[in-house]
Amino acid sequence: MSLSADLHQKAIALLHQLPPDRLVAVVQLLEFLAQPSQAEGNAEETALLQVIGQQLKCTQELGTDPISEET
Structure with missing residues (x-):
């Protein structure tokens, strides 16, 4: 067995x-x-946070803040 x-x-x-x-x-x-464990469910959340972090880094490097800029 x-x-x-x-x-x-x-x-x-x-x-x-x-x-x-x-x-x-x-x-x-x-x-x-x-x-299902929470770790499995957080894979998508982790990927999204990485994308957000990359966008924030690029924004800081350019010296712009798209959130505070008026359209």
Whole structure:
């Protein structure tokens, strides 16, 4: 049996040993752990922040501030 299958069986065995009042909390914990991590969701945010940082650097090098300039 693979390590993953062993872990699944161990988890199931532990679930069967839990008193019913603790089962709700365990299910909530498992649901939380099953959600995608915040680090994965932040990849797009990190890329956008890099673009913003590059634009700010270019603006500072040119000595202009497009936000404060009147159109």
